[in-house]
Amino acid sequence: MNFATLAVHREGPVLFASITAQPMNLLGPELVRDLVSFISQAEADESVRVIVFQSADPDFFIAHVDVGRIKAYRDEAAKLTGEASIAVLFRYLSASRLISIAQVEGRVRGAGSEFVLACDMCFAAKETAIFAQMEPAFGVVPGGGGAQHLVRLMGRARALEVMLSADDYPAELAERYGWINRALPAEELDEFVRSIAHRISRFPSAGHVAIKHRVNSIALAPIEDFRRDSDLFGEGVREPAVQKRIQAAIKAGFQTRDAELDLSLLLGQLIDD
Template sequence: MNNQTYSRLHIEQDRGVATVTIDNPPVNVLDVVLMREIRHFLTSIRDDPLTRVIVFQSADPEFFIAHVDMTLIDEPHAFDEIAKATPDGLNPFQAFGELIRAQPQVTIVKLEGIARGGGAEFVAAADMTFSAIGRAGLAQCEALMGITPGGGATQYLSQRMTRGRVLEVILGADLVDAKTAERYGWVNRALPVAELDAFVGRLARNIAALPEGVIAAAKKAINAADLRDGFRREHEMWAGLFALPAAENLIRGGLQAGAQTRDGERNLERLLRGLSNHR
């Protein structure tokens, strides 16, 4: 794998496992370039018979993927190129999640830091996630920006949790710790930080070493839900709210108050709630 192809990803391959390290300082926002590079990697490796497992991790121990780049509010055509390759019935963010979900290789997230918004949707779209106790956190923080999730969270989480818990995650909009995320079904397991690397590495290598055809058979046999109607509803709700003045005001206010800086992102929920309380 030629790492020179990518500016925000570092890729290593060993014994059938591709390890993808996300590196987009300062907080790994999901911007157009990062999304494009992940899409390119997934499509380029899709038919590679020598790669059976993909492990996603972050170069930053505090942040996996912070969330979608909030500055894109000033770039309405930023996703025009990506939108050309988006299947009918999906917006670019939903299509990104579905690309991950449909990947023939097993996809594993090693979650050491925080994943919010589109980053949390990335986690939910992957086959498996293992999170670090005391360090990892997940949040669908969109409600604090005056919107609802628009990249698959409403549908992916509904496959993993009860309706009440999905509503708690989306409307409560709090950062969920690793142990709670495990209990809710958002992640497979919460593990001590010192054990995470070894556990994920062993699991990935064991899966990659399975006999030919076993991975494909398992992924096909474990039926993936048809979420098309749900994606349509999700997009309509998200787009309707995004068009209202409140969303723009909260997103711009969040950026001015320190969102997408390391200090601001460490407690983004408090930062955004502060904006709402002053409206």
């Protein structure tokens, strides 16, 4: 498995994929293309049971989508699902026979948050992991399934707080809210994730499929709801008022590494004329 934005290594039935999409792991067409190919190849290999997503960048897991290339990354998603939608792509991962684990160190916002929500489990570093569902700062709904997951995980009030504030949430608070499985000390994270991944991989794959099917029938929203959110995001992001806020954010440093280290501050200072 050779990819431009993923470094993959294998430990028996477990695949580890480290995201390397410089300069700050934006979810653009190259990363989506590689995720599509990686998931496809892993599913085709029946000896693979668990996939673990990590980041080679200590500051960013997945920053968010590349707002300048929305059509391009949607077109890449369609190569797996037949639909130009990362919401449908992420839901595909949730429904896959593979057990997917996100190991988060650094920032994960917007579609990055939606990606880890689509994974079956998420474990994060207490000291460095930061989560945000910040699309409402621009006046649009999350387009990759964030609302579908967060309401089910947190309840109505906390999901509204998270999305309407568009703020950063440290790992320990994300754990308390139900956003992630556990927040662990960074020095323990690698070993914990490796241990649970291998433990799960030793159990029968038929059980993985049966359990995921039953859990998803209870907790995973119907695909039509993911499609609707994707459509609402696509329509909303084209609105002049939304584009104006995006351009104002870009002028202030949005999608540059230094500014996005404290994106919450940048977004909180945006004002409408």
